[in-house]
Amino acid sequence: MTHIYAYIPFSNGAAEDVAMEFSSAAKKIDEGAAVTAVLTGSGADLEKVAQEMTSLYAEVIKIDNADMAYPNAEVVRKALVAVLPTGAVLLVPHTTFGMDLGPGLSVRMDAAYAADIIDFEGMDATTLKGVRQELGGAVSTHVTIDVASGAVITIRPGAFAPVEGGAAGGCVIDKSGDAGDLSTNRKFLELVEAEVGDVDITKSDVLVSIGRGIEDEDNIEVAQELAEAMNAVVSCSRPIVDAKWLEKSRQVGTSGQTVKPKVYMAMGISGSFQHMGGVKGNPFIVAVNKNPKAPIFQVADVGIVEDILDFMPELAEAVNDL
């Protein structure tokens, strides 16, 4: 039987959604696995979330230390190395925190590392089979993970079905005393909130969202004209913001805005999970892309293989003529 540990991040006293997804991910690794939730933090928030996790996990480890009041991955890594047993298989979300924590943790634990896993296909002795994607989601791969001496595995948020709070009747084990010296050479200073832009894309029912397929800053006008015709707002993928063609507040995705429109028009967007992670509420997704193999066509409702620079003006004209 495998012993799996699930690191549960939380903020403002609420566990992240992955808390419910990790239990089903663990079952897919090994149906009979013992699963222990691990939480780090400080004070009442930590205590509250740890108690809540006892409904999902039979065992909940909490490590309370003022140095982890803000989850500085450098500090959390030290605490986990001190507390987790050798050979532990640890699940961490593939988020900006997990990406910060995980790779170095696997080195410190002398364990395997597998990033951004979206599915498991069972374990054979100590070889675990996982599924992940490469090249921005254009291709999928099977990987084998040798977990004989443990593993750190980051799990894509949303990839595993959430398990609704059962009655695990678990207990909280306080391992704060085992964390040891948590001093580090990286000190958290402050959080700087994202700037608010002049347009709030989260308020629009229809978004005309452009990606790298727009090719040139001058072409953005074409998208604006379509948006005007449709009474919609222009949003975009990250490369458009990186190029400074549109402001950050128009970016859809995990590192941008979360939007819940009725209709999402993805124009020249490949459909990476970080982009689609910001598209919520199950909108009607229309994808126009000149590559018939673009991953966006796997998640869109309607797909059109065309050059957006030709297609958008024609669609705008047709809508204006209605």
Next chain:
Amino acid sequence: MEILVCVKRVPDTAENEFELNSSGNDLDRDDLVYSVNEWDNYAVEEAIQIVDKVGGSVTVITVGDDESEEVLRREMAMGANHGILLTDDAFEGSDGKGIATILKAEVEKGSYDLILSGAQADEGAGQVGGMLAAMLDMPYASLVNKIEPGDGKIVVGREIEGGNQEMNEMDLPCVLSIQTGINEPRYVGIRGIRKVASVEIPEKSASDLGIDAASVGSEGALTKRVDYFVPDLGDGAEMLEGSTDEIIEKLIEKLKAKGGL
């Protein structure tokens, strides 16, 4: 400041339609267009800008085959001062830890104040930078979108969910993975590439680096890719076909039904 930037040659996602080879165990690589990993250009640009401000030099390094030399030259055309190619048949099939192990061996032969990697590369792992930091026992920060160099310390901003930024103070030397958007990487023209065409780029093998070949490559890998496949994700999108006019007509009907018009 002496800065080392790790770069990787990768298939260009914007330029390729990916197909599997006939046996389905690899991409059909015959006609693939390769380039420098997008994130690495931002890392090299940042390194050049730091050196422009505080002095020092920029070295670019890669673990790869002969063809990887071209990405080193491209980054040197951007303004990196030196290039190092780590290449050996024994490196083939390395997992992230293998790559980090190889890089570590060379890092220890130099004296760098700052080591930069890209936030992630073609495999979407985002692992090599953090592993290298842990192996070198240096502090690490990922997804960095701001760097303010100071004396013996630096202040870095990490981009987190929602575009918020987490500010940290770190001791040097340290390892940072760089997120896109931190700067605007400069354009490299043919002339720039020509200028560095004859610069010597040292190549180092496993034995030059004193690496036990069994600890890297596919032999040393704990995580291995076994195949590529195209997932069966249900129905996928309903593809609208016909002339552009016909497609637009169908689309407008659907948009009306779904509240898009």
